[in-house]
Amino acid sequence: YTEDLFCNEIMLLPYYIASLNIEHAYYERMGEYEPFPGICFVDTLELAERVSSNGGTVVTQPRLYFVEENTQRVLREKEADIMVIIGNPPYNVGQKRENENNKNRPYQLLDQRIRDTYVRDSQATNRSMLYDAYVRFFRWASDRLRGRDGIVCFVSNNSFIDHFAFDGMRHHLLQDFIHIYHLDLHGNVRRNPRLSGTTHNVFGIQVGVGITLAIRAAHQQERRLAYYRIPEDWRKEEKLNFLREKRSMGQIPWQRLEPATPRRWLELAPAPEWRSFLPLGTKESKRAATSAEDSDHLTIFAAYSLGVQTGRNVWVYDFDRSRLTSKVQQMIDVYNSDLARWRRANRPADLDRFVSADETKIKWSSRLKEYFLRQVEARFQANSIRRALYRPFTSMYLYFDPLLNQRQGLWPRLLPTPASEEENRLICVPGPGNRKPFGCLAANHITDFDLAFEKIQCFPFYVYADDGSRQENITDGALALFQRHYGPQVSKWDLFHYVYAILHHPAYRERYAEQLKHELPRIPLLKRNEAFWAAVSLGRQLLDLHIHYERLDPYPLREIEDERFSYRANRRIERLRLSPDRRTIQVSSGLTLADVPEDCFRYVLGGRSALEWVLEQYQLRRDPHSGIVLDPNRPDDPDYIVRLLKQVVTVSLQTLTLMEELEQAITPEDWQAACPSA
Known part of the structure; x- marks a missing residue:
């Protein structure tokens, strides 16, 4: 049938x-x-x-x-009595842009089932992805078997295999089925920008693809979770040839998974000492810190925040202050005009169809529409323009405003004024559910949600009250613990620098790579006093290096000028090109930077090197939806971009040197439990 x-x-x-x-x-x-x-x-x-x-x-x-x-x-x-369900369900979590006014239709019964199962048992904060169409089909198919033995086989988006938001779904799949096999075909361009959808993805799309076979058999007692991953860098043709050759699941060399928890299928057995380390921060301590309550959770930092989510980056970020002012004022005018027109029309209920959908004039988001329905008018304020760290070593102006930013997090308390940027420091790390290699970066500006990693979380040294007074954010309990081990001379700044050093330690990142994907970092103590103070010193140097990167001496890259094109006469840069061998950077027709050291590409943040981040950001970019052009050239400092490229090479090489010194000064044998009872 x-x-x-x-x-x-x-x-x-x-x-x-x-x-x-x-x-x-x-x-x-x-x-x-x-x-x-x-x-x-x-x-x-x-x-x-x-x-x-x-x-x-x-x-x-x-x-x-x-x-x-x-x-x-x-x-x-x-x-x-359906017992076999096979399909290739669509993958679409919802409209990508609020201006499209094309939201996914709701399914009352099915979405309630998802809320009662996948959502209820998820530990993630953002669970909107659990309403992706393909997830709905998994829920529908599991229920459609009606408790009978059967098989569900889907070719689908494979984010549910390891993405943090799907932990509840994974938990229920292992309850609903006795055997689950997943063939990972990779192809996630968003996770690995070195891939190409048309070249490496079996469907020519940007999200990863996998084949899942889920079996329900009442007579089977032994549960089985099996996984096989095709090499990520295989081209589309190689992947399809592999499927033709194998022909059946019995020919696949499956790897049997035995996860410590049904929520994390691909996680290796956790290192036993991990739970005894001191948490960088916890939701409980954060909740207590933001509500003036007491907390009995021992953590290093009391409060922390997600990076800023604007929902309209090209509208509220810019390299030039005057251009940012102009486009923000334009968007505010359109918003207020729509609001006045809506009031005159007696506030029609279908707001999506009423407001202007032209993305060259305004960029809508769900939060902005909430303000609209509350009839909050927008007002431009020049002091809302702040410096921000948009991407690694990429500083831009940000219009920091609760109406035009989707989510500001705790940033009004972390860096409330430009003056606070002179004294405060933050350590930025990936949030739980990060799928990119672990890394961290210090900042003294507001940071973007997508700085380099996923769901970036920022831990400040100071937190500010409404009256402008500041309070140290490192907990007294953490300080007391370290003073007991290393002496009363340990300060909270020492502890701050120590944390930054440990997070850069190569062995720490390698040993706890799986844990760092799923939760915030935990910090060990060190057995030797000299190892602790070495970490403090190296952490301080790393932090100063990353905060003050624009003050560094430029690395002496060799400049090759083409006399046919006068670079000095017009130093405007439109596109930066890295040669295939990564030894030269073409700045313009008249200038090439040569002798780029190979080692600088080893300093990686979120899957790409620091230099590659700068090469991507510091060139002309036109947004295809709004038509807005982001121009990084500085008329008042035309040599800035070339100088920055050289400085980031310096940052990269010096960071690697300091990380090597960390490895020599501190070995994993030095690590010890911070909380022995954990």
């Missing part, structure tokens, strides 16, 4: 083609034509059934689906 369950098109042509394909396949095998009466013209997700309190399903009569004959087919499908 074969049935197409994924005909979600609103057009009839794909429906007819699917039916013809089934009938033709039957004709080729059987030598005779037979009409196929099973295909249904219906949105499969609308067929979700209510799950009763005892886990059973309640089948309801369908409404009229298109025509009576099709309705009868749908009814037969709902009454059928």
